[in-house]
Amino acid sequence: MSRSAVELDFFRMEKESAGKPQQPKKLFDRRRSFRDIQSVISKMNPEILKSVIATGSVENGNLLASKPKDDDPFLSPALPLLSAPAFGNRVSGTTSLTIFYNGTISVFDVSLNKAENILKLAAENVSKTVDSDLPLTRGKSLERFLQKRKER
Amino acid sequence: MEEDRKVSKTTSDGNGMPDLVFQRVIDYIHDARDRDAVSLVCRRWCEIDAGARKHVTIALCYTTTPRMLLRRFPNLESLKLKAKPRAAMFNLIPEDWGGYVTAWVEEIARSFRGLKALHFRRMIVRDSDLELLAQARGLELQSLKLDKCSGFSTDGLLHIGRSCKNLRTLFLEESSIIEKDGKWLHELALNNNVLETLNFYMTDLVQARFQDLELIARNCRSLVSVKISDCELMDLVGFFRAATALQEFGGGSFDEQPETYSSLSFPPKLCCLGLTYMGQNQMPIIFPFASLLKRLDLLYALLDTDDHCLLIQRCPNLEVLEISLSHGLKYKSGILVQQTRNVIGNRGLEVLARCCKRLRRLRIERGADEQGMEDERGLVSHSGLMALALGCLELQYLAVYVSDITNSSLEYFGRYSKNLCDFRLVLLEQREGVSDLPLDDGVRALLQGCNKLRRFALYLRPGGLTDVGLGYIGKYSPNVKWMLLGSLGESDAGILEFSKGCPSLQKLEIRCCCFSEQALAISVLQLRSLRYLWVQGYRASKTPDLLAMARPFWNIELIPERQVVVADPHGAAVSVEDPAHILAYYSLAGPRTDFPDTVVPFEAAAFLNA
Numbered sequence: 001m002s003r004s005a006v007e008l009d010f011f012r013m014e015k016e017s018a019g020k021p022q023q024p025k026k027l028f029d030r031r032r033s034f035r036d037i038q039s040v041i042s043k044m045n046p047e048i049l050k051s052v053i054a055t056g057s058v059e060n061g062n063l064l065a066s067k068p069k070d071d072d073p074f075l076s077p078a079l080p081l082l083s084a085p086a087f088g089n090r091v092s093g094t095t096s097l098t099i100f101y102n103g104t105i106s107v108f109d110v111s112l113n114k115a116e117n118i119l120k121l122a123a124e125n126v127s128k129t130v131d132s133d134l135p136l137t138r139g140k141s142l143e144r145f146l147q148k149r150k151e152r
Numbered sequence: 153m154e155e156d157r158k159v160s161k162t163t164s165d166g167n168g169m170p171d172l173v174f175q176r177v178i179d180y181i182h183d184a185r186d187r188d189a190v191s192l193v194c195r196r197w198c199e200i201d202a203g204a205r206k207h208v209t210i211a212l213c214y215t216t217t218p219r220m221l222l223r224r225f226p227n228l229e230s231l232k233l234k235a236k237p238r239a240a241m242f243n244l245i246p247e248d249w250g251g252y253v254t255a256w257v258e259e260i261a262r263s264f265r266g267l268k269a270l271h272f273r274r275m276i277v278r279d280s281d282l283e284l285l286a287q288a289r290g291l292e293l294q295s296l297k298l299d300k301c302s303g304f305s306t307d308g309l310l311h312i313g314r315s316c317k318n319l320r321t322l323f324l325e326e327s328s329i330i331e332k333d334g335k336w337l338h339e340l341a342l343n344n345n346v347l348e349t350l351n352f353y354m355t356d357l358v359q360a361r362f363q364d365l366e367l368i369a370r371n372c373r374s375l376v377s378v379k380i381s382d383c384e385l386m387d388l389v390g391f392f393r394a395a396t397a398l399q400e401f402g403g404g405s406f407d408e409q410p411e412t413y414s415s416l417s418f419p420p421k422l423c424c425l426g427l428t429y430m431g432q433n434q435m436p437i438i439f440p441f442a443s444l445l446k447r448l449d450l451l452y453a454l455l456d457t458d459d460h461c462l463l464i465q466r467c468p469n470l471e472v473l474e475i476s477l478s479h480g481l482k483y484k485s486g487i488l489v490q491q492t493r494n495v496i497g498n499r500g501l502e503v504l505a506r507c508c509k510r511l512r513r514l515r516i517e518r519g520a521d522e523q524g525m526e527d528e529r530g531l532v533s534h535s536g537l538m539a540l541a542l543g544c545l546e547l548q549y550l551a552v553y554v555s556d557i558t559n560s561s562l563e564y565f566g567r568y569s570k571n572l573c574d575f576r577l578v579l580l581e582q583r584e585g586v587s588d589l590p591l592d593d594g595v596r597a598l599l600q601g602c603n604k605l606r607r608f609a610l611y612l613r614p615g616g617l618t619d620v621g622l623g624y625i626g627k628y629s630p631n632v633k634w635m636l637l638g639s640l641g642e643s644d645a646g647i648l649e650f651s652k653g654c655p656s657l658q659k660l661e662i663r664c665c666c667f668s669e670q671a672l673a674i675s676v677l678q679l680r681s682l683r684y685l686w687v688q689g690y691r692a693s694k695t696p697d698l699l700a701m702a703r704p705f706w707n708i709e710l711i712p713e714r715q716v717v718v719a720d721p722h723g724a725a726v727s728v729e730d731p732a733h734i735l736a737y738y739s740l741a742g743p744r745t746d747f748p749d750t751v752v753p754f755e756a757a758a759f760l761n762a
Binding site for chain 2: 133135136137138139140141142143144145146148149152
């Protein structure tokens with residue numbers, strides 16, 4: 001059974017269909033090129049990607065609940081998921097790679113090898129942006145003073 | 153024949169200069185670097201220097217051992233030891249990291265008979281260490297500094313107070329001390345009449361009695377510097393009256409009605425001051441002697457921009473100023489009830505530049521960040537800095553948090569601040585765009601112009617400095633010995649270019665950059681004077697790429713990623729992830745033997761990952 005790539009806009013990030021909140025839009029879009037997949041991954045928030053990769057694996061098919069964000073497209077997106085079920089299409093040698101991101105779901109038919117490469121690529125991109133993990137800290141004595149001042 | 157034998161007894165290596173002459177001469181050579189150079193000339197000079205050396209600073213206690221110190225410098229009179237990485241001052245290092253003084257104190261008790269002055273900085277001290285020290289060296293000890301130390305209680309200080317009758321300096325600033333009672337100060341007051349400096353500033357010792365302070369002031373006629381923890385100032389009236397030689401005071405607090413303080417009078421020679429919780433209403437008590445002030449600490453005061461300007465205008469002789477970018481927020485039971493703006497800002501810097509021509513050291517710290525309460529007038533940025541560079545030509549030390557910065561303001565420092573030896577700039581993490589990034593050209597101009605620079609810290613954000621800019625830092629800092637690079641550069645190319653320069657760099661700290669383990673390792677090998685490296689925030693690799701910098705006498709340690717509990721802006725305890733650290737340093741003592749769970753020697757880490 002061949003499976004086509006499906007993009008479902010559950011959370012209505014596309015503002016055109018304003019009148020019908022309940023109807024999900026269905027877009028049939030075959031995406032096979034590696035570059036497309038790469039561009040999707042590179043737009044994701046690496047923070048979230050990192051936590052997904054850490055907790056999930058290629059076999060993991062669990063769905064994590066994600067809350068819809070506000071309509072503001074510039075806020076950080078809802079938690080995306082990467083899941084590539086171990087039991088894919090054995091006949092053709094490809095498995096489906098499902099990416100949940102920013103209210104959209106994309107499913108790609110890729111070989112196991114490619115899926116692993118994509119996950120590795122995502123991981124590499126993640127470690128580049130360590131900066132966001134490290135906030136500026138304040139000196140100990142000043143920190144203590146600011147605490148004490150609140151208590152006065 | 154007779155004469156030949158006489159000559160050979162007094163000459164050193166046949167060059168004709170008798171040892172006796174050199175032994176006299178060496179007593180006049182005080183600078184540590186000069187003594188270091190002298191000791192490398194020949195074996196005989198090394199021996200003479202070693203025998204005559206009075207003071208040694210060991211920048212990291214794990215680089216050597218007490219025995220080695222004794223073997224080389226048996227006649228030491230003064231020793232300074234440091235341990236925890238500087239990052240410990242920002243809560244980034246586990247408390248039990250290491251730096252125990254015990255082995256050192258034991259050797260001091262046993263062998264260093266001439267030791268009079270001891271300074272431990274960022275180390276772990278136990279009550280038993282203090283007891284041993286007091287017992288073995290109590291009468292000889294003239295100066296004891298437990299500087300940002302931890303692990304001891306007021307019981308340990310009791311031994312010091314009882315036995316160290318000749319103590320001129322007792323310094324405990326910012327140490328974490330377990331408080332049992334205030335007896336230690338009482339013992340000190342009873343047993344000592346030569347005290348000159350007493351400092352327990354920024355400790356949380358609240359049971360120290362002001363009556364004991366007054367007793368010390370009456371008994372110790374040479375008392376010149378006293379900095380204490382929180383203590384109502386009106387209780388110190390007697391103390392101030394007795395301490396007639398006092399030049400420096402810090403601490404205290406203001407809990408009474410503002411009017412009460414108008415009757416407070418200070419000692420006549422007071423010229424260094426820092427009053428905790430001083431607000432706008434109490435500030436006028438300083439006015440009568442403001443023109444005498446050389447050092448002013450406003451880090452823990454509660455003043456706003458207008459107050460700062462008013463006060464600074466009256467201090468034309470100011471040489472050292474410490475101030476905070478802090479917002480005047482009044483809390484009652486943890487709830488915000490009032491907000492006054494409490495910042496120095498560009499206007500304050502302009503006043504400073506106009507009035508304080510003698511300014512040598514300026515530190516502008518980061519205060520509270522309350523959302524939505526940023527005051528335009530209170531933020532420090534390029535216009536303030538440019539005024540400062542133009543106006544305060546004597547400036548030697550500048551440490552500042554800024555909200556905005558331009559290349560031209562950095563160029564101003566390069567052009568006018570010819571006395572600058574220590575420059576530290578941090579760009580705050582605000583949402584607003586910064587006018588003029590990257591700062592490559594400004595940084596280059598600053599480094600080229602300030603040729604006395606020895607210490608340099610720059611903490612920006614992604615895009616703040618390119619790889620080319622990092623290369624400039626390497627190329628134009630010939631004399632800089634210590635650097636902190638925060639969020640600089642774009643790629644490995646940056647650090648690799650940087651490390652081709654910096655010929656004098658001994659100690660390097662890197663935070664929040666994107667360099668790979670391999671690039672870091674290669675950089676270490678290229679920096680020819682480097683003896684100490686600390687990194688937090690780097691691109692870890694699955695293979696132990698750090699091994700590229702493995703070499704004899706080079707210890708590599710890791711503090712792997714861990715969960716830490718910190719206070720969020722509302723004071724609630726939250727668990728956050730603290731990324732991994734790398735610490736590497738030259739040592740003659742081999743790897744440490746006292747690792748806590750949180751610290752891992754690199755060899756083991758590499759083995760586990762393989």
